[in-house]
Structure formats: C-alpha cells, structure tokens
Amino acid sequence: MLLMQFRGLNCQALDANGVSLDEKILAIERLLLTPGTIMFPVTPCSFMLNGPQQTIPAQNGSDQTAAQWVRTVFHDFITADAAAGTGGLDASISFEADRPENLGLVFNAGTPDETSFINATIIGFNLFSSVFTSTSDFIALGLATSLLSCEPDARMIHLKVGRIDATVAGPTGVPRPQDSLDIATAAFAKAGLNQTEMIQAVDGRADHFDSTPFVFDAVGVNEYLNGSGQAGGPLVTTQNETFRSDLRIFDSDSNDTIKAMAASTQSFEDACFTVFEKMINTVPKTVTLSTDLVGPRPWILMESHLDLSSTGVVQYSGNITTNSRFNPSVPTTATYVYGTPGEDTVSQTSDGGGEY
Known part of the structure; x- marks a missing residue:
C-alpha cells in the first residue's frame, strides 16, 4: 500500500517511516533555526567538536569540525558509479570509516601518519538524529552548515532532501594522497566529475589549508599560485613528493582552473558551490530528491x-x-x-x- 500525504492539489509519497519530503525539509529548517543543534558544532567556523580549539591553520590534521564535515561529503560521494546509478551520497561511509582510504592524513615533521575522522563526524550528526532526517541527508546538511558558518556572507547551498541510507558498505575507491594522477582522475570520472570539476572539488575540500583557515574564501588558491602563506596546503608542499596529490591535480590543466577560481571571491565561491551541489545530489538511481530546497527561513x-x-x-x-x-x-x-x-x-x- 502506498501512503500519500496531500499538499493542496498535489500529493507526496511517504517513506518507510511515514515521512514526506515536505516534513523532511521542515525538520531541517527547524534544526537550522534552533539554537544548540546542527549549527552548534561549526559555530564559530574554528570550533572543534572533538578536540582542542584552534587558533592556527590545521597543519597537523586536527581539522575543525566544519572541515571534517566537508571531507565526509567527499569520501561518501567519490565511490559513486554515475553510469550505473549506484553509490554517491548514501551514508555508506558509516560502514567504511576504518578503511585505509578513509583515514585522514596527519602531518608531523613532514611524515604523514593516518587517523580516522569519519566516526567522529557521524557521531556528531547522531546528536541531532530523528526519524525525519537520514544520515545521508545529515551529511549533505553538514556541508551546508559548514559553508553557512565559514562563508562570510552566510551563503546557503541549494540543499535538497530525500536521501536514503545504505545498509552495507559500498565499494572501495577513494583516491589516496599517494595515488597517481591517472588513478585519481579515473575515480572522479567514474563518480561523474570531469577534470575541471575534480580540481574544483579538491580545492574546495582543502580550502582550510591556507592563512585564513576559518573563512571559506579565495585566499588558498591565491597562496597556491603565489607560493605564499600555506602555498596550497600539505598535499602540495609535503617533503614526500609521493603524497603531493593536490599539486598533481591542480597542475593537471596547467593551473587554468585554479587561476579562474582565483580571479575573484565570487568566482571561487561559484565554482565550489556548483561542484558541491553536484556531489551532494549524486545519489542512487532509486532515490528521488525533493524539488523544493531547504531554506534557511528567517x-x-x-x-x-x-x-x-x-x-x-x-x-x-x-x-x-x-x-x-x-x-x-x-x-x-x-x-x-x-x-x-x-x-x-x-x-x-x-x-x-x-x-x-
């Protein structure tokens, strides 16, 4: 039996919990406007939910919560098979946290070690979980709230709802810092991103590795091009050239994409927001996302x-x-x-x- 909720002359199918897409949107909008809930772990942008608070760039890998939430989107999305319509943002990352490819790099004296950040992220979302919001919708919401907190104009990404959580782990295939450019490019292509989008996604994910780590801005791309400040972050400058994955990706089109992003703050933000939206809207072909967008309402x-x-x-x-x-x-x-x-x-x- 198909349960429906009437909405004027239209109607909406209900999920397995009897919740409509409209109710899911409303639940997230309530969270955005309720003090002490989903905005709390990323406000201010420098806040770190599971560790000491930072006043300097996160060169040691102890990323602020906002950066971890952005990275979680990347790690969940990147194993999608766009042609087959499988994977993407489906919270399968919840079952994949301890895979070597999902461990974050920690740079100590130039030597990369690895530690987990996925579990801390999912636990953070669970603080606000309810029947109205899936974990995969929370992962997308985590990106939105991180940008709201860190982007100077509090720009809201176009956020849809209706993602359905995977019940088992997905395939492996997250590009690792030591992987070749060919391996990384193939992974992004399989997930549905071309070369330009790959560069934009990687740069947006690493934006906190600059002299303004707690502001989402174009400083990082300019520092990379100029060789100043953090010069693009540890995956550009590490002494171990094998781990310079960001450098290989940025330079793969002779830095043309990075130069375009560095042209202005607006150019940088537009590029990142567009590719971020494509990532969070990449879902299994059996999932239908909402047409309406989440606010934020005033x-x-x-x-x-x-x-x-x-x-x-x-x-x-x-x-x-x-x-x-x-x-x-x-x-x-x-x-x-x-x-x-x-x-x-x-x-x-x-x-x-x-x-x-």
Missing part, C-alpha cells in the same frame, strides 16, 4: 496552540524562533486561517500575543 514557528478560554474566546499561541545571522527580527503577530475546505474561510491575526 524565522520559523516551532509550536502552536489553538485553545478555548473559559469564556469561549479562541486563543492562538506559540513559539517563534530565528537565527540572527539570517534575520534578527521576529514577527510579533501570527495569522491563521480556519474554515471548511472548499468553502468560505476566515483569517485571523493575533494582536501582540493577545486574545482574538
């Missing part, structure tokens, strides 16, 4: 109550919350419409919280 009604007083007066009350980064003002009144569908309806507006 404010949201958290709860509402419609009651009758002892004298028979209708009372409408509730709580409205906002995120001051999006819009500092909160409405002082609310309006509701009542009546019989298809017949006359009546609209009533509150008067500063009073009865009406």
Whole structure:
C-alpha cells in the first residue's frame, strides 16, 4: 500500500517511516533555526567538536569540525558509479570509516601518519538524529552548515532532501594522497566529475589549508599560485613528493582552473558551490530528491496552540524562533486561517500575543 500525504492539489509519497519530503525539509529548517543543534558544532567556523580549539591553520590534521564535515561529503560521494546509478551520497561511509582510504592524513615533521575522522563526524550528526532526517541527508546538511558558518556572507547551498541510507558498505575507491594522477582522475570520472570539476572539488575540500583557515574564501588558491602563506596546503608542499596529490591535480590543466577560481571571491565561491551541489545530489538511481530546497527561513514557528478560554474566546499561541545571522527580527503577530475546505474561510491575526 502506498501512503500519500496531500499538499493542496498535489500529493507526496511517504517513506518507510511515514515521512514526506515536505516534513523532511521542515525538520531541517527547524534544526537550522534552533539554537544548540546542527549549527552548534561549526559555530564559530574554528570550533572543534572533538578536540582542542584552534587558533592556527590545521597543519597537523586536527581539522575543525566544519572541515571534517566537508571531507565526509567527499569520501561518501567519490565511490559513486554515475553510469550505473549506484553509490554517491548514501551514508555508506558509516560502514567504511576504518578503511585505509578513509583515514585522514596527519602531518608531523613532514611524515604523514593516518587517523580516522569519519566516526567522529557521524557521531556528531547522531546528536541531532530523528526519524525525519537520514544520515545521508545529515551529511549533505553538514556541508551546508559548514559553508553557512565559514562563508562570510552566510551563503546557503541549494540543499535538497530525500536521501536514503545504505545498509552495507559500498565499494572501495577513494583516491589516496599517494595515488597517481591517472588513478585519481579515473575515480572522479567514474563518480561523474570531469577534470575541471575534480580540481574544483579538491580545492574546495582543502580550502582550510591556507592563512585564513576559518573563512571559506579565495585566499588558498591565491597562496597556491603565489607560493605564499600555506602555498596550497600539505598535499602540495609535503617533503614526500609521493603524497603531493593536490599539486598533481591542480597542475593537471596547467593551473587554468585554479587561476579562474582565483580571479575573484565570487568566482571561487561559484565554482565550489556548483561542484558541491553536484556531489551532494549524486545519489542512487532509486532515490528521488525533493524539488523544493531547504531554506534557511528567517524565522520559523516551532509550536502552536489553538485553545478555548473559559469564556469561549479562541486563543492562538506559540513559539517563534530565528537565527540572527539570517534575520534578527521576529514577527510579533501570527495569522491563521480556519474554515471548511472548499468553502468560505476566515483569517485571523493575533494582536501582540493577545486574545482574538
């Protein structure tokens, strides 16, 4: 039996938990506007949920939470088979955390060691889990919130919902720093990204390796081109040339893509946001993502109550919350419409919280 939720003249299929796409969007929008939830681990951008707070670039691999959440998207997405319509952003990474290809590099005195960061990321998402949001939607949301916190204008990526979590591990194939350019290029091509998109994705993923590690900006690409500051990060400058994977990828088109990204802050952001959206929207062919996008809304009604007083007066009350980064003002009144569908309806507006 197919369960449906009616939405005006349209209807939506419900998932196995009886949740519609509209409800999933609303749940995420509530999280974005509820203090102490999904924005907390990445606010400020330098915040580190599972370790000491940082004041310098993360050269030792102890990335801030925002950087870990961006990397998790990359590691989950990259084993997709675009032609076959399998893999992509499906949270299979939850079963793959201890694979050598999913261990993050830690650079100590130029010698690369490896440690896990995936488990910490998934545990962070589980703090806010509910039946309304899959882990794979959380992984996409993690990218969105990281950009909201670290991008100076709080730009919101075009975020859809409806991802379905894998129940087993996916295939191997995450490019490793010691892999050749041919191996990396083949992996990105299989996942559906061309050479230009590969360079943009790798640079966006490594943006915190620059002199402004807690701001998502074009400083890193300019430092790479100029050989200044962090000069592109450890996977460009490490003493062990075998591990200079970012350098090989950036230089694969004679730095043309990097130069285009460095032209302006807008050019950098547009390139990264476009490829990031393609990555988070790469899902198994059996998954249908929402047409509507997640806000963020300037404010949201958290709860509402419609009651009758002892004298028979209708009372409408509730709580409205906002995120001051999006819009500092909160409405002082609310309006509701009542009546019989298809017949006359009546609209009533509150008067500063009073009865009406």
